[in-house]
Amino acid sequence: MKKRINITRKCILLTAACGWFSISQAQQMSCVARNDCGVEGAQPYLIKGENYTLPEKFTGSKEALTCNFGGTVIYAFNQMDINAAYQLEVVYLADSEREQRIVADGNEVQAPVVLQAGKEQRYRIDLPKKAYAYGQLVLVFEALKGPNALVSEVNLYTNSSLKTVPFEGDKKADLVHTQSYVVDTTVCAEKVLPVYSVKPSQVTGVYQPLMSLNGTWQFHEKPTPDFYQSFQTDKGWKPITVPGEWSMQGFQVDSATFAGYQTRFSLPADWKGKQIKLRFDGVSSESIVYLNGKEIGSHMGGMTAFELDITQALQPGDNLLSLRVRSESLADMLGSLTQYAAHQLGGITRKVTLMAVPKVHLSDMRILTDLDADYQDAELKVYTTVTNQSDQPQKDIHLQLTIDGLPVDLHAPVPEIAAGGSWSGWISGKVSNPQKWDNEHPHLYTLQTSLHQGDETLEITEKRFGFREVELKGNRLLVNGVPVKLRGVCRHEVHPLTGRVMNPDLVRKDVELYRSGNCNFIRTSHYPPCEELLEVCDELGMFVEVESPVCWIGHHANENWKRLNYRDPKYYAYVLQANIETIHFYRNHPSILFWSMANESYWNKEFAQVEVYVKKADPSRPHTFHDQAYGGFNNQGSTAPIANIHYPGPDGYKVAAKSERPMIYGEYCHLNVYNRSELVTDPGIRSDWALALAPTWENMYQTPGVLGGSIWSGIDDIFQMPNGDAVGYGPWGPIDGWRRPKPEYWDMKKIYSPIRVKTTTLSPASTFTVEVENRYTYTNLNELRINWQFGNEKGVAFVDCPAGQNGQFTINVQHPEQANGLYLSFVDPRGFVADEYRIPVGEQSQNVWAIPSALPTRLKEKKDRYLVSGPHFTCEVSRTNGQILSLKKDGKECLVGGPWLMALPLTGGGCYPNHNANTPIFNDLCTEWTVSSTEARTEGEDVCITVQGSYKEFKGNYTLRINASGEIAVSYTFEALQDVNPRQWGLVFEAPASFDRTFWRRDGLWTVYPEDHISRPVGEAALFYTGLPETIHPRVKPSWAWSRDFNELGSNDFRSTRRNIWYAGLKNEDGNTVTAVSEGHQHWRSWLQQDRIRFLVADFVTPGDEMFLSSYYAPYRKPLKTGDSIGGTVKLVVGESNTTQE
Structure with missing residues (x-):
């Protein structure tokens, strides 16, 4: 009951x-x-x-x-x-x-x-x-x-x-x-494809069939409604560079307002009778096009190309081309473009081209290569569309296809084409063992397609392509039958002065930098790139994921979705358009491995329907969708054949190992950026990033289900606006906007390296044997040149070691006693140094800093201070605060303050595009120091001064052990009075401003670094480098290395933490030094503090508080609870340099 x-x-x-x-x-x-x-x-x-x-x-x-x-x-x-x-x-x-x-x-x-x-x-x-x-x-x-x-x-x-x-x-x-919806799988992708006429290289009767309209146009921020009726000359119209963003050229356009563009052009006389096409590679983000006062077309979408036939609107002589352009649009919102860049992206932002083609011409070409089961022979398949734009039927047309360097000569008759009609069809032929395209051997052929009518050649087109095949097998992606591992970066199109607008030289520089940095993969986040990037990737060898300009649909990062329904079908006509335009414009590039439908968006029925079109538009490649393949956030069950995860953390590979699909880390190992105060204080934080990337990449490499990943991000995203503002997400790339390598670049290069030298030490001998692992995908190491140097001896070595295997090689030297390190440089057959190593040989005595012999030291007590003295040595210590007032060696003052306790808390920040040039320094010492007692005594030849006291945050004591030889040892113990999660703790000292150079020798993560890298194992850095301006102008390209940039604390090089020092110190122009001597377990940082130089000798350092790296850095943290103790011993030596370094 x-x-x-x-x-x-x-x-x-x-x-x-x-x-x-x-x-x-x-x-x-x-x-x-x-x-x-x-x-x-x-x-x-x-x-x-x-x-x-x-x-x-x-x-x-x-x-x-x-x-x-x-x-x-x-x-x-x-x-x-x-x-x-x-x-x-x-x-x-x-x-x-x-x-x-x-x-x-x-x-x-x-x-x-x-x-x-x-x-x-x-x-x-x-x-x-x-x-x-x-x-x-x-x-x-x-x-x-x-x-x-x-x-x-x-x-x-x-x-x-x-x-x-x-x-x-x-x-x-x-x-x-299982999905909660049903999609229509019978749709026809051909019906939604845009028209991109095939660019001709030759047109009969035409000297040059292409004309660029790049250059200086006229611009108005708020033109009259009928401005396009005539060429405007009033004072409101000003010159503007095309391609270009208007914001980056100092113009201000009201939100959601159409600005005006105009230019005039005349066609060559030999273009008469031809069909004239006008192609915009990108207009951001909504445009209406007028020619000679008539509207001829419009387009939505700032990062995809569109083409207009302008033949009927042309007139003899000058022609007036006008555009209305609006930055804010549905395309801009669905791509989060302006929001992401934190400024208007409006403008004609990519190249503008006129083309003259015959009335009967090629209006589409798709090149496919199908390799046989042995990946040797190939079948070339070319889909062409021939369009007749004359007013009469056309017949007796045929196509001829040839390939440079190959015995290929294909012919195909074209049936009669009605006026205004077109014909489409496949032309195919067998090709015996062509050279294959892969990223390590980017062999390109040129396909020449000739369109004939009777005995007349109408036009010839030329397109570079490669024989390569992409396929999925289980949870692996194969290129030419070989599983690939993608060592990638996410790349924005960005330049500090031109915004999202790139020139061809800059594009090539990017690919060269990433390739030299041992990347083999670029994700074009979060929009398709300019066409020139893919041409360079084809040529130089770089795999690419091309992303459509769709970003954050439904995602909280785009605040529009707080009030809008992201599932509303009205948004997805543009999403479909953006994907299809992306695929159809770029499809013939062999460098493209797969497409991305969107970035960090919420999967739903409408995306699933778009996916059907994507599959049909390009069956030769897979695609992905950047959501989360597992977990509770943004995991709506997308069905893309390549699974995606962003920021999977250190253990993501364990999940990927079980995945039925290849899993790409779409974004991972985010560089430091949101811990802004930490970064402006201590650039050395950037080198700690390797502690996250190195183990993560190793696990990715060893896990078959992990396709690879794209580091976020590949380049800084900072825009230096003409009004002096700096906007964007910030310095999150291994290269900066000026294309200067930052510290992370070398770490990325080393971690992504396809070369692993397994030999870590060598004993002196006349023959050295070096073991090596080959992590290339296709390259035998016998294709590389190995340059070596041992003292004054040099040579070249080779090793036969297939891709994915281990091998060894030997080096013979005549004088094994002349050096203590063997230097190796591995030169990639594409012309850059893939990796460098220095293998220690025998004892490494250069790590030792000679400690001077002890001298008799006297103590004298005064009312307010202790006087410590000896031969050519004096030191004054305050009895009030227990700190050094002055320390002189050989008559030169070397120390003027300290020790102070520093326990600098971790200081992070939120994920916002709020970069600015005025981020505050965070470099605080512990506060409110009060001394409870001081005691001085003589012990042997030393003087010892013990100080008891407390800060607001800690209480404890330290003992100064001072010797007239110039050696000072400070032992300290402090107890926490409150909880703190420190980034660094240790003792801080102060030297005169004349000690404006720091030097060091340390254990580096790598055995070789560039000479200007802040983490080089041995080096010297200036407080401020000569030859630089007094202030850095943000809109002037630096001519110096990134490490020489500076702020009020000094140069990046001077103020970076040096981990694991054997010794580090300061020196002045006379050679006087203050040196911290250690055994590889302490850390050094120096900076300018008003008119003096301060330095920290830290017994604890942990990476910075970047929110995206917290799980990677958790093992390195040491949060302190109230009552916890910290301590250590700092050993300083003052005097002239007496190191035994090389």
Whole structure:
């Protein structure tokens, strides 16, 4: 009876929550499936969803406090009775507000419901029989708004005696990809393809069939409505460079306002009678085009090309071309373009070209190469479209295709083409063992296509291409039959002065830099690149993922989605257009491995429908979609053949190893950028990034399911506006906007290196044997030249070691005693140095700093200070604060302050495009130092001064052990008075401003560094380098290395932390030095503090507080709780340099 009362009471509560249903019906039904979501072993029907337990602050039933969550959560039930009635009971308890629904077999089972934070909500739903018409019930809990979907209980009731059972094995695995919608797979991609006429290299009767309209145009920020009717000359019209952004040229256009462009051109006389095409490679982001006062076309989308036939609007002599251009548009919003760049991107931002083609011409060409099973011979397949724009039918047309350097001569007749009509078809032929294109051997052929009519050649086109094949097998991507591992970066098109507008020389520089940095892959985030980039990647050898200009649809980063419904179909006509224009414009480049449909967007039915078009538009390549392939955030179950994950953390490879699809780390190992104060204080933080990348890449390399990844980001994203503002996300690249390598560039180069020298030390001998691992994909190391140097001896070595294998080579020397290091340089056959190593040989005595012999040292006590003296030595220590007032050696003052305790907290920041040039320094010492006692004594030949005291943050003591030889040892112990998570702790000292050079020898992560790298193992750095201006003008290209940039603390080189020092110090122009002597376990940092030089000798250093790297850096953290102790001993030597370094 008690049980029945509880059931009845529960039903009444359900009635209040959900509406009326029959109490008697509920009593007749029994529960045949229970799921306590989020509890292992208690959710047998779970197919997809992460487990989670709500924090203790939330109240609810025990079952409600655990849940499953994800973009979609899936439960499935087998052996349903199709003739019985079923009810579904679900319980929700959300930690934040969200909206979700339940769908089964495309049918909405529960209409969208808003889940309120902290409120337990229970529903009982009559299931429609069509939801389980085939004896199976698959429930998809789908997030509509908010972070994800969740559910705490899923229970199934029925009046049937048939027992429901869970799915198992492969059938269960197949259900993970269940979608809540059905898409139309019968669509025709050909119907939505744009027209991009094939650029002719020759047209009969025409001297030059191409004409550039790049250059100086006229511009008005707010033109009159009819400005396009005539060429404008009033004072409001000003010159502007095309291609170019108007913002980067000092113009200001009101938001959502159309600006005006004009230029005049005359066509060559020999273009008469030809069909004239006008192509814009990019106009950001909405444009209307007029010619001679007539509207001839329009386009939406700033990062994709469009083409107009302007023949009918032309006139003899001068022609007036005008454009209305608006930066803010639907395309701009769906691409998050202006928001991302933190300034208007409006303008004619890519090249403008006129083309003269015959009335009968090639209007489409698609080049495919199909390799045989042995990846030796090939079949060339060329899809062409011939268009007749004359007013008469045309016949007796044929095509001829030849390839330079190959015995290929293909002919194809073209049937008669009606006036205004076109013909399309494939032309194919076998090619015996052509040279293949891959990124390490980027062999290109030129396909020449001649269009003939009778005996007359109408036009000739030339297109470079490569024989290569991309395919997926299991969770691997193969190029020419070989699995590839992508060592990549994400690349923005950016320059400090021109914004998102690039010139060809800069594009080539980028690819050369990335290739020399051992990248083999570029992701074109978050839009397709200028055409020139892909031409260079084809030529130099670089794999590419081309992304359509779609970014953050549904994602919280684009705040428009707080008020708009990202599932609304009205947005996806443009999404389809953007994807199709991207594919069709760039498709013939062999460097492109796969397409990206969008960046960090929320998958839904409309994206799934776009995907059908993408697959059909280019069946020769796979594609990806940048969401999250697992986890609860932005994981809506996308079905792209290449899975994607952003910022998977150190253990992401474990998940990828189990993936059925190749998994690309679309973005990973984000460089330091949001810990802005840390970076302006200590550039050495940048070198710590390698501690995250190195182990991550090693795990990626060793895991077959990981296709590779793209470091975020490949280049700084800072725009130096003409008004003096600096905007953008900030300095997050291994190269800066001026294309200067930053510290991370060398780390990336070393970690991505295809060369691994396994030999770490050598003993002196006349023959050295070096073991090496070959991590190239296609290259045998016998293709490389290995330059070596040992003292004054030099030579070249070679090794036969196939890709993916280990090998060894020997080097013979005549004088094994002359040096203590063997230098190796591996020169890639493409012409750059792939890697460099220095192998230590024998004892490394250069790491030792000679300590002077102790001298008798005297102590004299005065009222306010201690006087410590000896031969050519004096030191004064305050009795009030226990700190050095002055220390002189050989009459030269070397120290004027310290020690102070520094326990510098980690200081991060949020993910915002809020870069500016006025980020505050954060370099604080511990505060409110109060001395409780000081004591001085003589011990042997030393004087010891012990100081007790407290800061606001710590209490403790230190002892100065001083010797007249110039040696000072400071031992310290402090106890934390409050919690702190420090980035660095140690002792700070102060030297006169004349000590304006720092020097060091340290254990580096790598054995070889560039001479200007802040982390080079041995070096010297100036406080400020000569030959530089007094202030750095942000809009003037620097002629010096990044390490020489400076702020009020000094140069990047001077003020960077040097980890793991054997010694480090300061010196003046007379050779006097202050040196910290260690054994490779302490760290050094120096900077200008007003009119003096301060330096920190740290016993603890951890990487900076970059939010994207926190999981990587967790093992290096040492948070201090109240009562925890820190301490160490700092050994200083003052005097003239006496190192035994080489």
